[in-house]
Amino acid sequence: MDQVRTAVVIEDDADIRSLLSTVLEQGGFDVHSAGDGYSGLDLVRAHDPLVTTLDVNMPGMDGFETAKRIRAVSSTYLVMVTARTEEIDALQGLDAGADDYITKPFRPRELRARIDAMLRRPRARDDVGVPAGAGGDGWLEHSGLRLHRQMRTVEIDGAPLELTRSEFDILADLLAAGRRVRTKVELALMLRGERSDGSAYVSDSDARAIEVHMTNLRRKLGETPTLPRWIETVRGVGYRMTAD
Known part of the structure; x- marks a missing residue:
């Protein structure tokens, strides 16, 4: 049961x-x-x-x-x-x-x-292949940022970071994608537990919500869009992790 x-x-x-x-x-x-x-x-x-x-x-x-x-x-x-x-x-x-x-x-x-x-x-992206920054112990890592999906844990330079569930899921999705750009539409669908097949509808409010989550996430990470240590904005497209 x-x-x-x-x-x-x-x-x-x-x-x-x-x-x-x-x-x-x-x-x-x-x-x-x-x-x-x-x-x-x-x-x-x-x-x-x-x-x-x-x-x-x-x-x-x-x-x-x-x-x-x-x-x-x-x-x-x-x-x-x-x-x-x-x-x-x-x-x-x-x-x-x-x-x-x-x-x-x-x-x-x-x-x-x-x-x-x-x-x-x-479970939305559990079938994604292990990205380059992933260790064999389940951690996703990038420039001092570590995230463990199963343990729902994030660390920066060894210090724990508290995120909301949505912020955590967005960060996990970006880390898994590495240098591949994730659009606002793709991130919104991910938060809804859906996959992008070209037919799914994402409202302006959903897209704007991704921007708000991203602003909050960056504030907690201690970075800005103009000086990103981890998350890079690809203007007019979406977001991706910075180069190593």
Whole structure:
């Protein structure tokens, strides 16, 4: 029998909270729910969920601040749920540490699809051949940067680096590709657990989300696009690792 998976729903609207809980329960999750950020943070600490959905517009501590506090204590897959139509709000959620976002009103199938895509991610590129920078012990290495996919660990010059799941997956994908350029479309599809076959659709928001993840990743790495130690921007195309 499959191990029970745990999810936390943080949503102040009782009807939407019930809908989110039902969708996740139908997906095989044991769901705990809260109506505000403080209670939701307590649930995350208590249950260490695999997935957490988080409303942006809540009284008291809003979703952005809640996301930052969750990120300080948990690596849960974090999905921001927002009724706001401005793209900047969703991108601000990513900047706070969310892995994905979905806007209200949403279809239950869409939410399930996004969560299923996130859960597929660690296996998304397992069939990629071992790149030049990979050692026999499973580490991907480049200029003092080391990443181990199975252990979900990143180090810079021996010091550990904390990344969100999305940032980790993007960095792992780039390291595996080496000097091959990865486009924003390819990276967005990777985060959705899909492969590029020429027919998949990637929205402007998805492409912009990759830019936000990349900005956050570079900030944590301590580099800039103009002086990259690790990640090089190929203007108008995408990203790749720098030359040795």
